[in-house]
Amino acid sequence: MQDTTQNSQQQSFKRSASAKKRIDFNDIANIALFIAVFVGIWQFVFLLEIWPKVSMPSPAMVAGSFVGLLRDLTLITSIGMTMYRLVIGFGISIAIGVVSGLAMVKFPGFGKTMSSFAVGLQSFPSVAWIPFAILLIGLNDFGILFVVVMSSIFSVMMSTYSGIGNIPPIYIRAARNMGAKGFSLFRHVMIPAATPSLLVGLKQAWSFAWHALIGAEILIAASIGLGHILLIGREFQLMDQIITSMITIFAIGLLFDRVVFSKLEDRVRDRWGLNQGIEH
Amino acid sequence: MATFIVCILASIEVQRTTNLEEKAVLKLNNISKVYHGSNSNNNSGFQVLIENIVLDNLNLQIKQGEFITIVGPSGCGKSTLLNILAGIDTSYRGEIFVDGRPISESIITDHIVIFQEGALFPWLTVYENIEFGLKIANLSRDKRREIVMHYIDMVQLTNFAHAFVHQLSGGMKQRVAIARALVLNPKILLMDEPFAALDVQTRRVLYDQLLQIHQKTKKTILFVTHNINEAVALGDRVIVMSPKVAGIKKEFVIELPRPRQLDYPLINSITKEIIEESRDLYLSNSSSANNSNNSTRPEHVLTAATISTN
Numbered sequence: 001m002q003d004t005t006q007n008s009q010q011q012s013f014k015r016s017a018s019a020k021k022r023i024d025f026n027d028i029a030n031i032a033l034f035i036a037v038f039v040g041i042w043q044f045v046f047l048l049e050i051w052p053k054v055s056m057p058s059p060a061m062v063a064g065s066f067v068g069l070l071r072d073l074t075l076i077t078s079i080g081m082t083m084y085r086l087v088i089g090f091g092i093s094i095a096i097g098v099v100s101g102l103a104m105v106k107f108p109g110f111g112k113t114m115s116s117f118a119v120g121l122q123s124f125p126s127v128a129w130i131p132f133a134i135l136l137i138g139l140n141d142f143g144i145l146f147v148v149v150m151s152s153i154f155s156v157m158m159s160t161y162s163g164i165g166n167i168p169p170i171y172i173r174a175a176r177n178m179g180a181k182g183f184s185l186f187r188h189v190m191i192p193a194a195t196p197s198l199l200v201g202l203k204q205a206w207s208f209a210w211h212a213l214i215g216a217e218i219l220i221a222a223s224i225g226l227g228h229i230l231l232i233g234r235e236f237q238l239m240d241q242i243i244t245s246m247i248t249i250f251a252i253g254l255l256f257d258r259v260v261f262s263k264l265e266d267r268v269r270d271r272w273g274l275n276q277g278i279e280h
Numbered sequence: 281m282a283t284f285i286v287c288i289l290a291s292i293e294v295q296r297t298t299n300l301e302e303k304a305v306l307k308l309n310n311i312s313k314v315y316h317g318s319n320s321n322n323n324s325g326f327q328v329l330i331e332n333i334v335l336d337n338l339n340l341q342i343k344q345g346e347f348i349t350i351v352g353p354s355g356c357g358k359s360t361l362l363n364i365l366a367g368i369d370t371s372y373r374g375e376i377f378v379d380g381r382p383i384s385e386s387i388i389t390d391h392i393v394i395f396q397e398g399a400l401f402p403w404l405t406v407y408e409n410i411e412f413g414l415k416i417a418n419l420s421r422d423k424r425r426e427i428v429m430h431y432i433d434m435v436q437l438t439n440f441a442h443a444f445v446h447q448l449s450g451g452m453k454q455r456v457a458i459a460r461a462l463v464l465n466p467k468i469l470l471m472d473e474p475f476a477a478l479d480v481q482t483r484r485v486l487y488d489q490l491l492q493i494h495q496k497t498k499k500t501i502l503f504v505t506h507n508i509n510e511a512v513a514l515g516d517r518v519i520v521m522s523p524k525v526a527g528i529k530k531e532f533v534i535e536l537p538r539p540r541q542l543d544y545p546l547i548n549s550i551t552k553e554i555i556e557e558s559r560d561l562y563l564s565n566s567s568s569a570n571n572s573n574n575s576t577r578p579e580h581v582l583t584a585a586t587i588s589t590n
Contacts, residue, residue: 174399177366178413178464179389188416192403272402273446 057240062247065240074229079248081224082213085141089148090209094202097153101160115161118154126151126212130219144216151212152205159201163194196268203261210256214249226252304377305500306342306365306391306468311335311374313360334360335372336526340519342468342502347494349503349515351554352529356521358504362472365502366393379467389413392461393470397477399457400445406456407432407441413464431459434493451482458493468500476505484542487513491540509551513542520558530558 039059046058053061069075104111129147137143167190175189191198217227226245233242268274313335334357342348350358363369365376367388376383378390392413400409410432414424432438435455445453454474461469475483491514494501505511511518515534522529532554536544 168398170395170399171401173366173368174393174395174401175412175416177368177388177391177393178460179416180412184416188412189401192401195403268403271444273444 054237055239057243062240062243065238066244066247069229069241069244075244075248078224078226078229078245079252081222082217082226083252085144085148085217085225086209086213089145089213090152090206092145092149093152093156093205093209096149097156097205098160100153101157102164104157104161105164111161111165115158118158118161121150122154122158124151126208127215127219129212130216133216134220139220141222143220144213144222147216147220148209148212152209155201155205155208159198159204160194163197163201164190166197167193196272196274199261199264199268203257203265206256206261210253304341305344305346305379306340306502307375307377308338308340308365309375309377311338311361311364311372311376313357313364313369313372333526335364338374338527340528342500345498345500347501347503347514347516348519349505349511349517350519350521351505351508351511352521353523354506356523357526358506358521359472361521362393362470362502362504365391365468365470367391368393389417389464390467391470392464392466392468393472394454394457394461394474396473397450397453400453400460402445405442405444406437406448409445409456410459410463412460417464427463428459431462434462434496435459435489449482450478451486454478454486455489458490462493462497462499466499468502471501471503473505474503475510476507483510487542490514491538491542495539508554509547512551512554513540513544513547518554520554522558532557 042059046056050056057065066075100114104114126147129150133143133146133150137146171189171193172185175185180189214227214230216222217225218231221231222228226249229245230242233239233245312333315332315334316330338361350361352358360369364372365383367383370384378386383391401412404412407428410428411424414427419427429438432441435458437452437455437459440448440452445456448456457474475486478486487510490501493499503511503514508518512534518532518534519528520530520532521527532550534550536546536550
């Protein structure tokens with residue numbers, strides 16, 4: 001009898017897994033309708049001619065500008081450059097943030113002091129770093145990277161610190177008892193056990209880094225980048241380019257949130273069984 | 281009704297003791313443990329140091345293949361003792377030998393703990409959880425697979441190898457925990473109330489499985505519980521601990537045949553007898569705790585033969 005219950009339970013695992021993979025056509029229809037309505041209202045407002053065309057281009061004009069920017073490769077290189085800065089800056093944040101988070105766990109005195117500083121700096125507006133960065137480093141890529149790192153590093157640091165600090169002691173005890181120590185304890189127990197909390201921190205850090213990056217690109221006057229398109233658009237009154245860049249920024253943000261982080265979170269939630277309440 | 285207890289002849293006792301010393305897989309000599317607490321909640325305003333003696337010169341020997349159960353009310357030091365044996369707690373006085381070697385020099389995986397609950401790793405599948413210790417020990421993938429499959433089969437979870445921990449019932453989780461300990465081939469299994477959080481029916485299934493596993497693997501097991509019936513049904517020796525004497529109060533040898541059946545009628549009568557004998561432990565105002573001695577000598581031997589003749 002136990003075997004039959006085991007089998008039926010096992011089938012139910014498989015079923016729930018396959019149900020998740022099915023694409024929901026209802027959702028797609030809803031999104032398409034939403035976009036259609038939005039573009040419709042936009043076109044309507046454009047036709048009312050409340051604003052001049054320079055300030056309020058039509059959806060078609062923006063689409064044209066989008067195609068134009070794609071054709072002369074401006075958009076592609078801008079996306080490339082912006083993503084390059086993001087990857088480098090975010091990478092540095094993760095590396096330094098995780099290491100200093102671990103140092104905070106290792107040295108409790110330092111951890112306590114640092115965590116109160118980090119909490120303050122975490123909510124420090126990223127644009128407020130820009131004048132400091134310009135004078136300290138200059139109007140260059142390193143200035144932009146500095147702003148990106150400073151605005152995201154503290155989230156990584158804090159989530160590492162609290163994530164490892166909040167690991168249930170029984171995991172550590174059990175692992176030590178099974179022979180884990182030093183690096184193997186860290187690699188096989190502490191990092192995976194802290195993953196859910198680390199992931200939340202990384203997502204927040206990513207979002208801070210993204211905000212800071214676009215802000216810095218505008219204000220530090222990078223020569224290429226999505227922020228640079230916004231800056232040029234303002235200087236030369238190219239609203240269609242501004243909106244194109246905004247839509248691109250929006251799309252990249254959405255992509256990261258929905259594809260990269262949601263996938264990671266789903267995997268972790270599935271493993272840990274954290275989303276049972278949501279499913280039913 | 282005539283008493284069930286028959287004291288065994290001294291000569292036999294001596295023989296038993298020497299036997300134990302020869303093959304003791306775990307040997308505890310004069311283990312003492314004191315907790316230092318401080319209490320600032322008094323009227324004087326000064327901090328008062330409080331010494332709480334949890335274990336006082338405890339001696340115990342466990343021989344190869346023996347199934348020892350430790351019972352006692354909460355606060356009697358069972359868990360403290362287990363933490364010391366697991367190598368988690370190192371602040372005690374006395375000597376512990378695992379397989380003839382001092383515990384500090386012993387291989388840590390020679391004494392594996394199975395916790396009450398919640399010690400499985402939720403980020404790993406059943407298979408990976410069981411594999412954990414082997415991975416730490418850097419065994420090759422093929423070797424790991426062979427060992428894991430053997431034990432996962434022993435605890436009858438082969439179908440669930442790739443399930444995650446949260447998809448399992450409480451009983452299955454504890455079976456995973458048992459398999460995870462067994463793969464490391466420990467000299468002694470330390471079980472800290474492993475079935476306390478389970479319902480009665482699941483617990484019975486697990487008793488059966490544990491007895492079968494003990495029969496198959498001939499592992500030495502130290503099983504801590506607060507359930508005397510459980511202790512009698514499983515153990516070769518039941519050790520009753522008391523918070524008043526800070527150590528072993530009494531020791532009962534259970535000479536029921538193995539392989540054991542859980543519905544063996546004598547289990548209940550022996551349980552009653554032990555409860556009767558250690559009644560004072562559970563009564564707060566009793567002054568009859570004069571029976572205390574800390575020797576490892578069994579005071580009472582309960583055998584199937586003696587009881588059935590009564």
